[in-house]
Amino acid sequence: MTASARIHPSAVVEAGARLGEGVVIGPFCHIGAEVELGAGARLLSHVVLTGRTRIGPEAEIHPFAVLGAAAQDLKSRGLPGALVIGRGCLAREGVTINAGTPAGGGETRIGDDCAFLAYSHVGHDCAIGDGVVLSNNVLLGGHVHIGDHVAIGGATVVHQRVRIGAHSFVAGLSGLEGDLIPFGLAGGNRAHLFGLNLVGLRRRGFSDARLAVLREAFRCLFPQETGADVLAARVESVAADFAGAEDVEALIAFLRGERERPLCAPRPARG
Structure with a gap:
């Protein structure tokens, strides 16, 4: 003392x-x-x-x-x-x-x-x-593992052993049961992936060029179909196509990482 x-x-x-x-x-x-x-x-x-x-x-x-x-x-x-x-x-x-x-x-x-x-x-x-x-x-x-500069809205519950990637945002009143990708925006009960946390990323100083690369990689990773096997193939394709893009490499490393929970994914398109 x-x-x-x-x-x-x-x-x-x-x-x-x-x-x-x-x-x-x-x-x-x-x-x-x-x-x-x-x-x-x-x-x-x-x-x-x-x-x-x-x-x-x-x-x-x-x-x-x-x-x-x-x-x-x-x-x-x-x-x-x-x-x-x-x-x-x-x-x-x-x-x-x-x-x-x-x-x-x-x-x-x-x-x-x-x-x-x-x-x-x-x-x-x-x-x-x-x-x-x-x-x-x-x-x-x-x-629960949470990366840098994550924000989680009020009255949200995060399931045990979930991973939340850096620079992501979870909306209030959500129930997050699965891993949320870096730079992601999720919400709902049960939470699903809406897209990228563009507002938060701009506040963190991400340039338009940097965001454009992330948006293109996201579109390649998460089109309408959401099958796990298809996503695994997309991960490898995006890793090759965006080699050297630091933000995308962080996203790919997260998706390749060991998971104990399912991935928080976009809600399937309604037919």
């Missing part, structure tokens, strides 16, 4: 907790003995940090958030796990982020500059990239 930390008299900081320079801990917070809190982090009030939890610098954590609690996995009850959160992350009111489990690699890991809005939940053994936004009441099951 550093001399520069500001701790409200009503807060409980257990012996062994490590606090960085300039940490502010507000009223009625509870910091466990194995917690490490980075420099400049702010806990407003009524925050619980527990377990083997490491939170990077400049975090902002709002009331009634609970970070690092044991996995809600009955098979792993009582087994140790960890939570690692990067720099500059925001957790709003009531956010819960669970620790990992030995069966899932031992830790839940979150990148830099993520925002978890009110009452969102991250299950055990999730891996989340940089710049990810979970809107209010988003629920992630265990073992």
Whole structure:
């Protein structure tokens, strides 16, 4: 614990907790003995940090958030796990982020500059990239993997072991049961693939030329027919036709990657 930390008299900081320079801990917070809190982090009030939890610098954590609690996995009850959160992350009111489990690699890991809005939940053994936004009441099951700069709309539920590719967007009130491609736009109950996240990509600075290449590759990959065998052949064709196009190569690598869930695909055309 550093001399520069500001701790409200009503807060409980257990012996062994490590606090960085300039940490502010507000009223009625509870910091466990194995917690490490980075420099400049702010806990407003009524925050619980527990377990083997490491939170990077400049975090902002709002009331009634609970970070690092044991996995809600009955098979792993009582087994140790960890939570690692990067720099500059925001957790709003009531956010819960669970620790990992030995069966899932031992830790839940979150990148830099993520925002978890009110009452969102991250299950055990999730891996989340940089710049990810979970809107209010988003629920992630265990073992979900999310790439960089993904946004998920409010009250969306993501099935366990789903992969969500970088720069994609999931609309609010969705139920995402399958893997969502990088740069994709999906929504609905159950969610299907609408197309590319063009609005989000433009906001991220993607040029018109870059988007044109992605759009052409998408049209080649996902015309009206959606059979799995046909898609596998298209993946190899697009990989050859767009060799050297970095964004398309990222999309192809995702589609070639190991999956535990079906692919979130376009809704079949109605005859």
